[in-house]
Amino acid sequence: GAVVSQHPSWVICKSGTSVKIECRSLDFQATTMFWYRQFPKQSLMLMATSNEGSKATYEQGVEKDKFLINHASLTLSTLTVTSAHPEDSSFYICSARPLADTQYFGPGTRLTVL
C-alpha cells in the first residue's frame, strides 16, 4: 500500500520551454501533496504544499508563477515548470500524505534544462 507514482521519471528540455510533472497516489486518497526539489548532494527543499481543491501554499523564495501547481483530485497533483532555465535543472520529488503524520514519496523526476 501507499504507492505514489511520478511521471515522467526524467525529462530533458530546451531553455524557455515548460515541463509538466504528474504525481499520483495509486492506492489511497491524499488531500495534501508536497513538492520538493533536491540539488546534488543536498537535502530536500520543500517548494510548496498542494491541497486538493485549493491554491497551493508556496515556501518563501519559490516563485509561484514559475512553478505552477494544480491539485485537481484526491489522487493527482501536477507541477509545471514554466519557461525553464538551466538553473531549474534538479531532482523534483512529490510526496502524498494519507495520514496526518506520514508521507510517502514518489520516485522523483530528474529535470535537465539545456
Add this chain to the structure above:
Amino acid sequence: GQSLEQPSEVTAVEGAIVQINCTYQTSGFYGLSWYQQHDGGAPTFLSYNALDGLEETGRFSSFLSRSDSYGYLLLQELQMKDSASYFCAAYSGTYKYIFGTGTRLKVLA
C-alpha cells in the same frame, strides 16, 4: 529559523552498529521521521516518532527526546546495502515536513 542538523558523513564496517543524530529547532513539533535515500533514488520511509522513546523496526531503531529536541537513528548489523544518505524530517506545527541536512553513511567491507 527552522533547522535540523545532522552529521554530514558517517563510516562504519559491515556488522557494526551506527547511530545518526539529529537535533532540531522548529516552530511547533509533532514528530520526527527518518528516511533513507540511495543515490539517484527517492527517499523511502524508515520510521516515525511522535512520542519520546525508542521505536524498533527490525535492524533499525529510532529515538526521540522532545525535551532535548533530539533524535537518532540506530542501524544494527550493518550491511553494504545500507550505504545511503539518511535524513531526519520534523513534522512541524505548520503541518509540513522540514528535512535535515542529511548524513551520508558509508559501509565498508
